[in-house]
Amino acid sequence: MSAVTDAAPAVASTNPFSQLIRDSLVVAKRNLIRMSRIPEMVIFGLIQPIMFVVLFAYVFGGSMNIAGSTDSSTYREFLMAGIFAQTVTFATAGAGAGIADDMHKGLIDRFRSLPMARGAVLTGRTLADLVQTALTLFVLAVVALLVGWRTHTNIGEVLGAFGLLLLAGYAFTWIGALIGLSVRTPEAATSGGLIWLFPVTFVSNAFVDSSRMTPWLRHIADWNPFSATVQACRVLFGNPGVSPSDAWPMQHPVWASAIYSVLIILIFRTLAVRKYRSDTA
Amino acid sequence: MPGAIYAEGLVKTFGDVRALDGVDLDVPEGTVLGLLGPNGAGKTTTVRCLTTLLRPDRGSAVVAGIDVLKHPDAVRRSIGLSGQFAAVDEYLTGRENLQMVGQLYQMKAKAAKVRAAELLEQFHLADAADRPAKTYSGGMRRRLDLAAALVVSPPVMFMDEPTTGLDPRNRQQLWEVIKQLVSGGTTLLLTTQYLEEADHLAHDIAVVDHGRVIARGTSDELKARTGGERVEVVVHEREHIATASEVLSAFGRGQGEVAVEEHMRKLTVPVTGGAKLLAEVIRELDTRGIEIDDIGLRRPTLDDVFLSLTGHVAEVKDEENGAASAKQGGEQDTKQSGKDTVK
Numbered sequence: 001m002s003a004v005t006d007a008a009p010a011v012a013s014t015n016p017f018s019q020l021i022r023d024s025l026v027v028a029k030r031n032l033i034r035m036s037r038i039p040e041m042v043i044f045g046l047i048q049p050i051m052f053v054v055l056f057a058y059v060f061g062g063s064m065n066i067a068g069s070t071d072s073s074t075y076r077e078f079l080m081a082g083i084f085a086q087t088v089t090f091a092t093a094g095a096g097a098g099i100a101d102d103m104h105k106g107l108i109d110r111f112r113s114l115p116m117a118r119g120a121v122l123t124g125r126t127l128a129d130l131v132q133t134a135l136t137l138f139v140l141a142v143v144a145l146l147v148g149w150r151t152h153t154n155i156g157e158v159l160g161a162f163g164l165l166l167l168a169g170y171a172f173t174w175i176g177a178l179i180g181l182s183v184r185t186p187e188a189a190t191s192g193g194l195i196w197l198f199p200v201t202f203v204s205n206a207f208v209d210s211s212r213m214t215p216w217l218r219h220i221a222d223w224n225p226f227s228a229t230v231q232a233c234r235v236l237f238g239n240p241g242v243s244p245s246d247a248w249p250m251q252h253p254v255w256a257s258a259i260y261s262v263l264i265i266l267i268f269r270t271l272a273v274r275k276y277r278s279d280t281a
Numbered sequence: 282m283p284g285a286i287y288a289e290g291l292v293k294t295f296g297d298v299r300a301l302d303g304v305d306l307d308v309p310e311g312t313v314l315g316l317l318g319p320n321g322a323g324k325t326t327t328v329r330c331l332t333t334l335l336r337p338d339r340g341s342a343v344v345a346g347i348d349v350l351k352h353p354d355a356v357r358r359s360i361g362l363s364g365q366f367a368a369v370d371e372y373l374t375g376r377e378n379l380q381m382v383g384q385l386y387q388m389k390a391k392a393a394k395v396r397a398a399e400l401l402e403q404f405h406l407a408d409a410a411d412r413p414a415k416t417y418s419g420g421m422r423r424r425l426d427l428a429a430a431l432v433v434s435p436p437v438m439f440m441d442e443p444t445t446g447l448d449p450r451n452r453q454q455l456w457e458v459i460k461q462l463v464s465g466g467t468t469l470l471l472t473t474q475y476l477e478e479a480d481h482l483a484h485d486i487a488v489v490d491h492g493r494v495i496a497r498g499t500s501d502e503l504k505a506r507t508g509g510e511r512v513e514v515v516v517h518e519r520e521h522i523a524t525a526s527e528v529l530s531a532f533g534r535g536q537g538e539v540a541v542e543e544h545m546r547k548l549t550v551p552v553t554g555g556a557k558l559l560a561e562v563i564r565e566l567d568t569r570g571i572e573i574d575d576i577g578l579r580r581p582t583l584d585d586v587f588l589s590l591t592g593h594v595a596e597v598k599d600e601e602n603g604a605a606s607a608k609q610g611g612e613q614d615t616k617q618s619g620k621d622t623v624k
Contacts, residue, residue, distance in 0.1 A: 019387070026384045034372040037413060106368035110429070113332050115357035116385040 020117040027124020049087040080149040081233035082206030088169030092176035093193030095129045099180030100189035119273045126173040133169040152238030161236035168229045171261040174268035181275045209242045222247035225260035232257040285310040285468035291340035300326040302492035315483030316472040323492040324472035345437045361430030364441030371415035382429045400428040420451030440471045507581040507589045517572035
């Protein structure tokens, strides 16, 4: 015990940006270690999208009319971009629940009392979620290939599609971060992170041909950021898509998806970090 | 020259609740202040304001010579925080927790690793270092929590109810750890619901109630104001009350009068001299042939302090902790120190 007071802190760099990166990586590592110690969370996260693939592909597959074709293999190719995109948005709930849990257990207070970069706790969490999203997408792609999904473009475009998916997933985890900071319990963060995702992901071109929706609904679907990501993936995968629409995001889905994601990150990161700091001196 | 922890007129309201109503504190460097009070008195809120977790509505605070409101980040480099609300990650091992905290104190990875190993050794956690913290016992978890607050050996430490919920053995162990720590010159502010704990660890005690400091002084001073120790006797025969009263008044301290509760056959007298005196009282009563049902040395509890200072017992208010009510705190006090009964 006598040595308690004699360790001199070896202080690392103090440049604010490099400190943010460094602290974020420390927190991300912590969250990844946690995830590896609670594998059931990762496994449940995988089961859900796989279930969706199987349900949609085999239950709805025969009765859907896509691009003039009722062939169930056409629907499967159409469907996958939607499932991929929906899966990455579900990371919202995980991020929210994780941060709410940290608040609940007092870890956020521990972090707040440390001389670390203010945005690092949330950035570290969202980075760890990004890793989990990438893992989930990989497993999902393998399952998709097994049920007959194929790409018809070059490897660069396919990787570009996955890049857009990861960017969209990362953006959505910032929405989750804000939810997690705003609710009292992890349970509330989970349901609060999921409820609004259902209308967002279903009022879109993800699972049905939005050109057959009533005009006002179609308008929403066409401008839905989620639809832009789905459409961008279909284009980059060379998979059959919905009937063309005049809406700008549907005409330029790759750009639209990237811009939407960056905007969501900028807005929700700002709000979440401000909320994290708000009660702090 | 203000002390290592200095606060003036701290006010914090949550909605209608005035959690802090003008708290003033001054803790000289290298000393320990015990902040004593029931749940909801404002202890935790005070600590949160001083550790930059909460911005007070009014008032000023200086910690380690740094203005808390103006330079919170500099304050964070100079303080360690441990207690009921600064947790450890239960899925990380003890070692991983300490390394993470070290790195977030801006230590280099290698230095954080060395420091973590050192602390695990010092806090007798080396054997459990590579097990997730959720497998730790309550006492081990508190020690890990305390170690996390000590990673950079901060000059100023805050501990919020460090032993609440621990069994007596673990509480004793943690007291030893804290005593060794402060003997090294660290300034410490400690909150507690237990007078005995403040008595053991603190040089000075500030009693808080309803968001204000209502009394301060050394534990002896406070105890003197509270009436200090008392001997309580229950005699077997009602006729013996008068004789017993005579005996007790001879042992009584100062002007201390013997209080008699006839229907209970119970007599109480303030004393100084502790267990040794108790033995003398028993011998004397025995010599006089007075048969007793019960005799004990009663030390002042938080409730006694409150009763004498405010005229009311420690009230139960849950807005701050919600965990243990003041009632439970009082009961624990009784178990732990209230009465050393000799039959």
